[in-house]
Amino acid sequence: MNEETIICPCEDVTYSDLESVLSLGAETFDDVKRFTRCGMGSCQAKACFYQVSKLISKRKQIPLSKIPYTHMRLPLRMIPLESLLGEDKEKPVKTSLSEGHANE
Amino acid sequence: MDCDVCIIGGGPSGLAAAWQAGKTGLSVIIVDENQMLGGQLKQQRQPIQNLPDIFTNQQLTGFELAHELIHLIEPYDIKPLTGFSFIGVEADGTIGVNNGRETRKIRAKCIIVATGAAEEPILFPGWTLPGSFSIGAMQILINREKIVPGRTAVMIGSSSRTCQVASEMQQAGIIIAGVIEEKAKFDCSPSDLQHLKKLNIPLFAGVSKIRAEGEEEVENIHFKAGDGKEQSINTELVCIDGGLSPVVESNFILGYQLQFNSDLGNWIPSYDSCFHTSAPNVFVAGNAAGITSHGAILITGLIAGLSAAEALGKYSNKETVSKQRKKWWNELKTVEMAYDSTVYQARIQHVKQFEQLKIKQMS
Numbered sequence: 001m002n003e004e005t006i007i008c009p010c011e012d013v014t015y016s017d018l019e020s021v022l023s024l025g026a027e028t029f030d031d032v033k034r035f036t037r038c039g040m041g042s043c044q045a046k047a048c049f050y051q052v053s054k055l056i057s058k059r060k061q062i063p064l065s066k067i068p069y070t071h072m073r074l075p076l077r078m079i080p081l082e083s084l085l086g087e088d089k090e091k092p093v094k095t096s097l098s099e100g101h102a103n104e
Numbered sequence: 105m106d107c108d109v110c111i112i113g114g115g116p117s118g119l120a121a122a123w124q125a126g127k128t129g130l131s132v133i134i135v136d137e138n139q140m141l142g143g144q145l146k147q148q149r150q151p152i153q154n155l156p157d158i159f160t161n162q163q164l165t166g167f168e169l170a171h172e173l174i175h176l177i178e179p180y181d182i183k184p185l186t187g188f189s190f191i192g193v194e195a196d197g198t199i200g201v202n203n204g205r206e207t208r209k210i211r212a213k214c215i216i217v218a219t220g221a222a223e224e225p226i227l228f229p230g231w232t233l234p235g236s237f238s239i240g241a242m243q244i245l246i247n248r249e250k251i252v253p254g255r256t257a258v259m260i261g262s263s264s265r266t267c268q269v270a271s272e273m274q275q276a277g278i279i280i281a282g283v284i285e286e287k288a289k290f291d292c293s294p295s296d297l298q299h300l301k302k303l304n305i306p307l308f309a310g311v312s313k314i315r316a317e318g319e320e321e322v323e324n325i326h327f328k329a330g331d332g333k334e335q336s337i338n339t340e341l342v343c344i345d346g347g348l349s350p351v352v353e354s355n356f357i358l359g360y361q362l363q364f365n366s367d368l369g370n371w372i373p374s375y376d377s378c379f380h381t382s383a384p385n386v387f388v389a390g391n392a393a394g395i396t397s398h399g400a401i402l403i404t405g406l407i408a409g410l411s412a413a414e415a416l417g418k419y420s421n422k423e424t425v426s427k428q429r430k431k432w433w434n435e436l437k438t439v440e441m442a443y444d445s446t447v448y449q450a451r452i453q454h455v456k457q458f459e460q461l462k463i464k465q466m467s
Contacts, residue, residue, distance in 0.1 A: 046222040065364035074192030
């Protein structure tokens with residue numbers, strides 16, 4: 001492990017990034033996630049969760065079992081927003097960018 | 105879509121669970137994010153050891169077992185929904201699945217989480233260089249995609265999985281230039297070790313300071329051997345075996361508690377002897393319930409499927425169900441003790457701990 005070693009390949013987070021946030025007081029995986037986006041990429045923390053948690057455990061002398069599992073919310077996958085739409089796909093939403101603005 | 109049982113994951117445990125639930129007449133939907141059912145079995149060529157009794161006298165490789173399971177579920181009301189990922193639930197418990205283009209909703213009375221496991225990397229400088237693969241990815245490439253991604257390879261890790269994949273890589277024409285292991289001793293069986301030695305593959309245990317280097321891709325790997333000497337091996341590929349971890353990303357969404365158990369893969373759902381989690385009508389099966397062998401993975405699926413059918417009132421005779429479940433737990437014991445007794449002991453403790461907690465909560 002050196003400073004440039006990637007710890008989260010999806011979001012390009014390095015070991016040096018991790019050290020920075022740990023010295024700011026990060027103690028859980030989710031703390032690291034919020035600072036660095038570690039775990040927010042396409043694999044959704046599958047590659048980095050235990051790797052980072054083990055590094056936190058070693059650095060901060062916290063047992064691995066005391067580092068909570070990462071809080072995973074809907075959606076569990078990176079999906080296009082459009083794919084969440086229901087049947088009313090054909091109805092566009094009028095916005096200030098639409099033609100025929102009220103003040104014209 | 106409405107169904108009795110929704111199974112998340114169509115690998116061996118999901119298919120086994122689907123079979124048990126489906127044969128009682130329940131309607132089942134299996135959601136799998138891959139285009140085909142079978143999970144990791146699809147790229148596995150080795151003969152599967154210690155299959156449960158339902159497969160007696162059959163010598164099946166991984167992909168043959170996948171075909172067998174897919175065939176088993178055909179006569180029943182079991183609908184595979186492939187290419188879809190489970191993404192979340194609505195407030196009333198309706199399941200949302202998405203394939204990147206549309207979202208479909210599933211209303212189910214029971215859910216079985218059969219999401220399997222994900223591979224762990226090993227972190228070292230250069231581990232993300234092109235040419236670096238997990239052993240699972242390598243197995244998919246050479247067995248399913250029929251691609252040989254390089255001419256030489258160094259394996260990092262020494263489990264029986266690694267030995268198996270190294271052997272397959274060799275058969276595909278890749279020269280295994282070394283097997284390096286950070287632990288003091290190799291993980292694989294003595295016979296696997298003998299096999300590697302016979303093939304004159306350089307073996308190094310107790311290594312440290314691993315680093316892969318190369319201009320734009322892996323060209324060589326350096327490390328400190330167990331005797332303190334610096335070693336270098338020229339190689340195009342690096343194959344990493346960091347072990348497996350259970351996939352339990354749905355815990356918060358489905359509302360099941362996790363319990364840490366380092367012998368079962370760390371965070372896994374709490375479950376009782378029915379493989380019922382702490383969330384009502386949510387069961388778990390397979391590697392998601394603890395990293396184990398193929399035979400055990402299948403049996404946990406059978407127990408979960410049976411228990412889901414029982415929960416939905418499909419068995420009027422409680423005795424029959426208890427007997428069958430007990431019989432499968434005995435098979436699980438035999439199969440898992442043969443694989444790794446620590447895993448079985450840990451599983452028993454895990455179930456006991458949860459069952460005692462439930463008793464405490466009720467009183």
